[in-house]
Amino acid sequence: MQKNDYIIRAEAPGERRAVENLIRESFWNVYRPGCSEHYVIHVLRNDPAFVKELDFVMEKDGVLIGQNMFMKTVIKDDGGNDVPVLTMGPICITPDLKRKGYGKILLDYSLERAAELGFGAVLFEGNILFYGKSGFDYASRFGIRYHDLPEGADSSFFLCKELKKGYLDSVTGVYLTPQGYYVDDKDVEEFDRDFPKKLKLKLPGQIF
Numbered sequence: 001m002q003k004n005d006y007i008i009r010a011e012a013p014g015e016r017r018a019v020e021n022l023i024r025e026s027f028w029n030v031y032r033p034g035c036s037e038h039y040v041i042h043v044l045r046n047d048p049a050f051v052k053e054l055d056f057v058m059e060k061d062g063v064l065i066g067q068n069m070f071m072k073t074v075i076k077d078d079g080g081n082d083v084p085v086l087t088m089g090p091i092c093i094t095p096d097l098k099r100k101g102y103g104k105i106l107l108d109y110s111l112e113r114a115a116e117l118g119f120g121a122v123l124f125e126g127n128i129l130f131y132g133k134s135g136f137d138y139a140s141r142f143g144i145r146y147h148d149l150p151e152g153a154d155s156s157f158f159l160c161k162e163l164k165k166g167y168l169d170s171v172t173g174v175y176l177t178p179q180g181y182y183v184d185d186k187d188v189e190e191f192d193r194d195f196p197k198k199l200k201l202k203l204p205g206q207i208f
Contacts, residue, residue: 005060005061006058006059006060006065006102006105007058007059007060008056008057008058008105008106008109009056009059010053010055010056010057011055011056011057011067011069015057015064016042016045018064019041019057019064019067020038020039020041020042020195021038021195022064022065022066022067022092022094023035023037023038023041023067023090023092024037024038024192024195024198025094025095026092026093026094026095026098027090027092028198029200029201029203029206030206031207031208032206032207032208033200033201033202033203033206034188034192034198034200036183036185036188037090037092038191038192038195039183039187039188039191039192040090040180040181040183041067041069041090042191043180043183044069044071044178044181047071047178047180049071049072049073049178049180050069050071050180051069051070051071051072051086051114051117053113053117054070054110054114054117055069055070056068056106056109056110056113058093058102058105060097060102064094065094065097065102066091066092066093066094066097066102066103066106067090067092067106068088068089068090068091068092068106068107068110069088069089069091070087070088070110070114070119070122071086071087071088071178071180071181072086072178073085073086073087073123073175073176073177073178074176075123075171075173075174075175076173076174077171077172077173078172078173083120083168083171083173084119084120085119085120085121085122085175086114086121086122086123087122087123087124087178088110088122088124089124089125089126091103091106091107091110093106103130104130104133104134107131107134108134111134111135111161111163114163115163115164119164120162120163120164120167120168121160121161121162121163121164121167121168122136122160122161123144123159123160123175124136124158124159124160124161125157125158125159126157126159127157128156128159131159131161132159134161135161136159136160136161137159137161138155138156138158138159138160139155139158139159139160139175140155140158141160142162142168142171143168143171143172143173144168144171144172144173144174144175145173145174146158146175147174147175147176147177
């Protein structure tokens with residue numbers, strides 16, 4: 001896709017480290033001191049659940065400014081069946097261009113491509129104030145519960161979007177995060193040594 005001053009296209013193997021650095025710059029000190037998201041995508045690319053056809057980058061003036069990717073997973077419904085769905089991320093826009101509309105453009109494009117490939121729904125951990133603009137709603141409204149979350153706990157971070165209308169009708173159950181998202185802090189530290197040194201800070205609003 002090319003329009004105006006940006007291009008959205010498939011990630012090329014030769015730019016994987018550049019994408020990892022882009023993610024690192026975008027997430028550094030946001031949710032925790034430092035970040036792990038750049039290592040997460042490094043691991044997920046080799047996961048069988050990784051959807052290569054939905055691994056996108058966004059560039060502006062020949063420079064990478066954003067990326068998004070998807071993983072296959074399931075909802076374990078209350079009857080014991082697996083309902084195939086997608087999860088998403090990491091997704092990011094370079095810090096200098098955040099809040100300028102590029103993130104929504106990349107997100108909407110990615111979701112459209114996922115729908116074209118026949119996937120039924122996307123479940124994701126995110127902020128409803130942003131993702132709601134692209135059709136996400138609270139997963140609880142679809143009858144989907146987040147794994148390991150105690151009954152009655154706040155689940156407003158857990159979002160869902162149907163890509164096929166009615167795909168989750170009559171489905172109630174528990175969403176399972178792909179295991180590839182769970183990485184060891186020691187492995188993150190080792191991986192991060194190959195990147196330029198950055199200062200880790202404990203900041204207000206971090207959740208880890």
